[in-house]
Amino acid sequence: MQKKLIQILLLPLALLYGGIISLRDMFYETGLMKSSKFNLPVISVGNLSIGGAGKSPHIEYLVRLLKDYIDVGILSRGYKRETSGFRLVTVSDTAKTVGDEPKQFKNKFKDVVVAVDENRAFGIPMMVGQFPGLQAILLDDAFQHRQVQPGLNILLTQYGELFTRDFLLPAGRLREWRSAYKRADIIIVTKCPEELSDIEKDKIRKEINPFDYQKMYFSKFEYDYPYPMYDPRYRIKLDKDIDVILLSAIANTSYLKQYVEGLVKNVFPLEYEDHHHFTKEDIDYIIQKYNSIPSKRKLILTTEKDATRLELFRNAFYEKQIPLFVQPAKVVFLDNGNRDFDEYIKNYLLQFTD
Numbered sequence: 001m002q003k004k005l006i007q008i009l010l011l012p013l014a015l016l017y018g019g020i021i022s023l024r025d026m027f028y029e030t031g032l033m034k035s036s037k038f039n040l041p042v043i044s045v046g047n048l049s050i051g052g053a054g055k056s057p058h059i060e061y062l063v064r065l066l067k068d069y070i071d072v073g074i075l076s077r078g079y080k081r082e083t084s085g086f087r088l089v090t091v092s093d094t095a096k097t098v099g100d101e102p103k104q105f106k107n108k109f110k111d112v113v114v115a116v117d118e119n120r121a122f123g124i125p126m127m128v129g130q131f132p133g134l135q136a137i138l139l140d141d142a143f144q145h146r147q148v149q150p151g152l153n154i155l156l157t158q159y160g161e162l163f164t165r166d167f168l169l170p171a172g173r174l175r176e177w178r179s180a181y182k183r184a185d186i187i188i189v190t191k192c193p194e195e196l197s198d199i200e201k202d203k204i205r206k207e208i209n210p211f212d213y214q215k216m217y218f219s220k221f222e223y224d225y226p227y228p229m230y231d232p233r234y235r236i237k238l239d240k241d242i243d244v245i246l247l248s249a250i251a252n253t254s255y256l257k258q259y260v261e262g263l264v265k266n267v268f269p270l271e272y273e274d275h276h277h278f279t280k281e282d283i284d285y286i287i288q289k290y291n292s293i294p295s296k297r298k299l300i301l302t303t304e305k306d307a308t309r310l311e312l313f314r315n316a317f318y319e320k321q322i323p324l325f326v327q328p329a330k331v332v333f334l335d336n337g338n339r340d341f342d343e344y345i346k347n348y349l350l351q352f353t354d
Contacts, residue, residue, distance in 0.1 A: 007171045014171035021168075021176055028146050035149035036121040040128065041136040041352045043345075044150035046143025048163040048180060049173040051251025051274050053156035054190040054331070056101050056305060057221060059140050061331040063109055065342055070349070071113075071133050075123050076102045076140035078116030080275045086126045089114040095308040100275060101140060103308040121147040136349060143183070144175045152348050155184035157208070158252070159192045159218075164207050184214055186344070191255045192220045192334060217341055218334040223259055226325040229307055230318055236325065238263040243295040247286060247302040249276035249309065256327065260301065268293065276309070283313045290322055299323040 027033040043062065047053040059074060066072045078087070078099035089098045089106045098106075098116050106114045113131050117123030120142060128134055139148065143155055157163045163181065166172045181187065187210055201218060210216045225235035238244070242264045246257055249272035261267050270289060272282070290300055300322060302310060307326045310317075317324045333341055 007167065010171040014168040017170070018168045018177060024146070025180075033146075035146055036124075037149050038124055038128075038137075040134065041152070041349050042124065042139060042148060042150040043136065043152045043154065043348075044139040044142040044148075045154045045156065046139075046141050046145075047156045047158075048143065048176055048178070049157070049161065049166055050169070050175060052161070053158045054219075054221065055141050055156060056104060057329055057331045058154070058156060058188065058190070058219070059105065059138055060108060062138055062345065063105070063112060065345060066136065066349075067109065067112060070135040071131070072136045072138060073113035073115065073127050073131065073134045074102070074105050074109075074138045074140060075115050075117065075120055075127060076105075077118050077120070077145075078102055079141075080277065081116065083116075084118065086115065086117040086123055088130070089116060094312060096277065096312070100305050100308045104304050105140075107304075107308065119147065120145060124148065144180075151352060152186070152345075153184050154186045154188065155181055156188050156190050158190050159196075159204075161252075162189070162204065162207065181208070182211060186341075187214055187216045189216070189218045190220075190331075192218045194220065196334060215340075215344060217337045219331050219337070220334060221255065221259075221329045222332045223256075224328045224330070226301060226327045229302075229310065229314055229324045229326055232326070240265050241297050243293055243298040244268065245270055245286070245290055245293070245298070245300045247300050247306065247310075248272070249278075249306050250274055250303055256303065256329075260327075265295075278309055278313060280313075280316075283316050287317070287320055287322055299325050301325050301327055304328055 045055050045058050063072060081099040082096045087098060089102045091106055091110055093103060095103045102114050102116050115123055115127050120139060124137055139150060163178055166174045168174045189204055196218060205216060225237055227235050243266045244260055244264045245268045246260055247270045251274040253271060257269060304326055
């Protein structure tokens with residue numbers, strides 16, 4: 001009831017915001033504002049809502065799909081970084097210099113070109129200028145940014161929080177009107193349950209109502225064994241004798257929390273705002289929280305994205321012998337949808353023309 005009341009109070013601001021978005025879209029559609037097009041394949045991955053749909057794992061899926069066949073690069077804005085302008089991401093960068101997601105990409109794919117730039121229309125030619133062998137660019141979180149017209153637009157929407165049930169900021173979580181989904185070539189319903197019935201899939205398809213030109217898929221996260229931040233070569237298996245502090249600063253932890261709760265004795269969530277840059281005071285509190293749990297077997301578990309921001313404090317955890325583990329995740333398509341999705345992406349690249 002309280003949430004509904006807040007939404008009603010914020011409705012005028014949401015409508016004002018929506019009017020600005022509509023005006024911008026009109027400028028682009030009438031040609032008063034122009035989107036940049038490039039003579040190489042550009043694939044955008046994004047969502048209509050703010051955070052939580054799983055953009056990074058889907059970007060990583062595309063990198064794994066393509067990197068052995070073509071030279072692919074990743075361009076992100078580098079949200080909440082302390083630098084500005086175009087910057088190539090290196091392994092020595094931190095989440096503060098390039099943002100957590102670009103740092104995560106570089107940690108995983110050291111041979112892949114990763115760059116950040118708030119202005120993607122400028123960032124793409126900078127990447128190609130420095131790496132003329134690049135054959136495709138993946139744009140991270142770019143659906144709502146229209147300076148670049150991608151050749152392929154992938155829209156993510158989270159199961160249980162579909163964009164069709166949401167409203168514009170600040171009354172809701174949408175960054176654009178729901179109707180913006182028409183720009184998508186592919187729609188992926190992410191973070192689906194392990195078993196999603198055909199009946200429920202059909203209900204979601206009818207609710208989203210994709211156009212004839214749009215492909216629609218369902219995906220979930222598959223979690224591997226966690227690894228210690230101090231040495232990623234090793235893995236542990238979670239079991240019912242372990243108490244876990246689930247440390248996160250991401251938009252939505254419910255999917256991961258539900259998974260971990262099914263494996264361990266107790267879960268103690270410790271949540272911060274999305275993209276939060278941890279401070280020494282935060283670390284002291286986290287360690288104090290860990291020490292207060294009266295259990296012989298306990299650990300701190302965090303996400304790969306959060307780990308990029310915790311790296312700066314790894315010595316503090318290590319010196320106090322605090323077991324800090326990272327939970328890796330990867331995308332899996334339901335109903336063998338990966339075959340059709342992979343084929344669609346490959347055909348787009350093979351048939352690409354300037």
